[in-house]
Amino acid sequence: MNAIKKIKNSTNKFASNWAKIVIKNKWPVLMFSFLLVIGLGSQGELEFDGDYHVFFSESNPELEAFDALQEKYTKDDNVIMVLSPSNKDVFTKLNLTAIEDLTAQSWNTPYSSRVDAITNFQHTSAHGDDLYVDDLSYNSLNKSEAEINKIKEIALKEPMLVNRIVNEEGSVTAINITVRLPGEDSAKEVPEVTKYVRDMVSNFKSKYPHFDVHISGMVPLNTAFFEASMKDMGLTGIMILIVIITTFLLTRSIQSTLTTLVVVMFSIISTLGFVGLTGIKLTPPSSVFPTMVLTLAVADSIHIIITMLQKMRKDGLNKNEALIESMRLNFMPVFITSLTTVIGFLTMNFGDVPPFWDLGNITAFGMAMAFLFSTTTLPALMAILPIKVKSKIKENEPVYYFNWYSELARFVIKQPIKLSIISFLAIGFLTYLASKNTFNDEFINYFDESVEFRTDTDYISENLTGVYNVEYSIGSGESGGINNPNYLNKLNEFENWLKQQPEVVHVNAFSEVARRINKSMNGDDERFYKIPSTREEAAQYLLLYELSLPFGLDLNNQINVDKSETRVTVTVKNLDSPQMIEFSKRGEQWLRDNTPTEMHAIGVSPMLMFSKLGFRQADSMLKGNIIALILISLVLMIALRNFKLGMLSIIPNVAPVLIGFGIWALYKAQINTGMVIVFGMTLGIIVDDTVHFMSKFLRAKREYGYNANQAVEYAFETVGQALITTTVVLLAGFAVLSTSSFALNSYMARITVVIIISALIIDFILLPSLLILTNKEKKKVKKKYTSFFFFR
Incomplete structure (x- = not known):
């Protein structure tokens, strides 16, 4: 075949014309890309912020309460x-x-x-x-x-x-x-x-x-x-090496590998510039952006390169013809994938964890740059580099070769109803399991046992004291009121109640100080190890005690300036998030039930803030995920110009996430804050498989007049290899990230690996089955390839 298929719509015309312009002006395009990267990259000054406060937004009520407590003491x-x-x-x-x-x-x-x-x-x-x-x-x-x-x-x-x-x-x-x-x-x-x-x-x-x-x-x-x-920033180097090896093995082309690497590096360097220009300080969650951008940028490049090489090998096109045809076939799917991925990552801004806002914004910019470079730098560089492939088409000679993708297509075509039923049953069961996951944001478990902080903290918890605590600021309602025996007795009751709770390791309360001073002031007689009987006694004893304390060991960490409130610090065992929240609420309820209003207090601490973080993030991300799903579905409807397929796309776009969390329930059954963003983050990634398969399906129907069965087989033949290739690269990227010692990143990466595999299986099994069942029609033409082998 020497001519490119007739272009039937303005999108195809634009894509082809775009490719021709880029190829014709390949050197200026390459130079412009280089200058753009240099300009952005020169602004890439990275700063890191390791303070745990960065995980909490300024409007976080738990943070506000904790800061208020620290201001008092x-x-x-x-x-x-x-x-x-x-x-x-x-x-x-x-x-x-x-x-x-x-x-x-x-x-x-x-x-x-x-x-x-x-x-x-x-x-x-x-x-x-x-x-x-x-x-x-x-x-x-x-x-x-x-x-x-x-x-x-x-x-x-x-x-x-x-x-x-x-x-x-x-x-x-x-x-x-x-x-x-x-x-x-x-x-x-x-x-x-x-x-x-x-x-x-x-x-x-x-x-x-x-x-x-x-x-x-x-x-x-x-x-x-x-x-x-x-x-985690250091994982980028490992990932780059994996991308080089993987791309070469799957494309068998040094030039393709080099071009992909250039697009990847240009995208990462540009994104580094964005970080510098915006003044974003990197944190553990946002520091993984190079791996994210790298992995996603490869997916854009692979589709264009694989299709180009297929056209040269199978259809006998020369390099420029194949490049133009590849751009025509892939420009819109790559654009949709990039747009939906950007939408998915931007939804992280709906959450309540600032580091994930940064990750979403940085990666969204990186994806935009990856699309730009994959549709400009990539074709320009491919047009410059000498690329020769061994064509499988010879004049007047039939060629026989096995096509695994055609066989998979025929397997689906034979039994779409059966495969759909099995798929929905499996999805339903795993969705049920997904509901069994529980939140647990113990900050100790953010680190695996390769981190010294984790092992040291575990040792301390096992051998001395807990590292988790809950603090209450107990008010008296008046200046100097902490010396009131009624206040001290109620505080003492609260202290005793806390010590009886099975989770408690230690209680540090001012009532203990008052009892100890009273005993000492009465000849160390154990009978006086109790609250002073009068306010005057308590005030006098406290004054004498404070005057005797050396500098730096005073009671400012327990008593506020006007002596109207005292701080109770409860050290507890390593509790998971629901247990920590429940314990804090139990203490608050005891104060409401047993003390006057002025003594009521809420529990606060960094550990409690982390415990509530996942729940708060989930609640705030729900709206963002719904908006992302609606926007992405609308994008697909408009791009595919088919309302029915746009609605149908919701199934293969949502099901992998449900499957991922269902399998996670069998693995750990606990999710942390980092995993809450997975839906929005992977939604755009999953769309890559769906949109490329659907676009090829529609192209077969619209341009070649194929019926549903033939269109499905055409989609498998033309896009199957590219989907496998991009999936392998995505898996490699997130598999590397899953080795992170930081659980917010490693858990997110592990479940993403499961979701990516699920997405490919669904798009190879359930999606084509649904396309066949929802596009029943009479056969229009006889497809060229109908046997176990291809004949040309």
């Missing part, structure tokens, strides 16, 4: 170092001396405001009418064994210490450094603290090698976020 970003001596006994001269040494060094941590350790715990005692407040242990090396044993006895009976600073056995202890980060530049402040702490711990272990040290806290959490971002 002190900010409590922290580093907790847990020390485990090899002899499993903290209370020896050498070990206490080592703890004293590390505690002293900890005060020099940048931005530190407080250091809590077993040695500097402010122990109260009374001598006559005098109250003495001293470090529990100091100059430990010179103490006698009797004094050491006394320190141990006091520490292991002290509610403020046990399961918070030291475990019940006295084998593990902690040093907690509270830091007040200015918040002006977290990219500088957090690494500064981290570097000091790591160097300090390294020197400590060199001096005291019999100690193991495990580090956790909010600052290490921020560091883990930052390091996860950097590591």
Whole structure:
């Protein structure tokens, strides 16, 4: 065949004319692309933000409540170092001396405001009418064994210490450094603290090698976020190598591989420029954009290249004819795919997690650039490069070769009803399973066990104290009201109720301080280990105690300025999101049922914020997903010029997501915030398969006059290889991302892999079956290829 098929509509004419213009002006087009990339790329200055606050929008009510609590008291970003001596006994001269040494060094941590350790715990005692407040242990090396044993006895009976600073056995202890980060530049402040702490711990272990040290806290959490971002950015290099190998194996063309690589690199570099121009700071979720753009950009290029090579090999067209024909056949499908993918990613802006807004906007821009380069740079470069393929068409000689895609088409054509029923039953069952997934946004589980922060935090949870907490700011309704015995007794009741809850590890409440001071002021008599009987007594004791506390160890972290509210911090076991939310609500309900109105409070904490994040994200994304589905369906209706097929496309576009979450229910049955965006993100990707198959189906009916069965077979023959190729590349990209140590990214990638495979199966089985069943008509022409082999 020497001539290109007659063009029947303006879209085809535009695509062909566009291709001809690009081929004719290939060098100027290539130069313009290069200059555009250089111009954008020169603006690509990347900044990273590892602060956990970036996961919450400014209007997030949990964040507002948490910030309000920190304004009343002190900010409590922290580093907790847990020390485990090899002899499993903290209370020896050498070990206490080592703890004293590390505690002293900890005060020099940048931005530190407080250091809590077993040695500097402010122990109260009374001598006559005098109250003495001293470090529990100091100059430990010179103490006698009797004094050491006394320190141990006091520490292991002290509610403020046990399961918070030291475990019940006295084998593990902690040093907690509270830091007040200015918040002006977290990219500088957090690494500064981290570097000091790591160097300090390294020197400590060199001096005291019999100690193991495990580090956790909010600052290490921020560091883990930052390091996860950097590591995931590094996956791009691996993906580029995979794309090169995969593209070459599937196209068997060095030129095609080189051209695809150029389009990919141009798209990524341009997107880097967009990030720099918009001033977006990268976070763990948004840092994966290079892999996203790379993977999706390959899909655009592959369709054009595969069709071009097919036309040269099977139809005997020369390079430029094949390139023009490929652009004619693929321009509109590639445009629709790019547009729907952009729509899908932009719907992330409906969510409540700013890093995913950034990921959506960055990737949407990258997809727009990928479409531009795949319809300009790609044909220009292919026109320049020498491409020769071995044609399978010889003059006056029939050619026999097996076509797997034709056989699959005939398999579907023979039994569309049966395949449709089986498909819908499977989809229905997996949709039911999908409803069994539950949300769980434990921030500890955001990291796998290859991350030191995760293993250290798990160790701390198992051996000393929980790392999750819930905080309540309990008001008294008046200035100085925290000294009112009625208030203190109710606070004490709340403290006791909390300690009885099975999830609770430790409770830190001002009522404990009041009881302890009262006992000390009454000759350390255990009978007075209770709330003072009068307001005057409570106020006097508190004043005397505060005057005795050293700088940095005051009660500002528990009492607000006018002494009208106190802070209750409840440390709990590692609970999943629903359990954390339920526990917080249970505490709030107890306060409503048992205390006056002024003492009612809501539970807040970073852990609670993360627990509610997935639910909030799901609620806010629902509207976005519905809008995306409607817009994409309208785009397909307009592009395909067929209302029925536009409506039909909803099935193969939605079903893969339902299947993906159904299979996920069998795998983990828990989803996190990162997975909530999967519907909007993959919707555009799934459309790639659907729109290319449908466009070829319609082209066969409109241009060749084929009936439904013949059109389905034509679609398989012309687009089957390209769909397989793009699916393999997409799978490779998301499989690489699934190795991320950061669960928001790896879980998202893993379920996307399942969805992409499901989309291909549905578009090869269910979609053609539905096209046949909804397009019943008489056979118009006899198709050229009707046997197990092709004859030309």
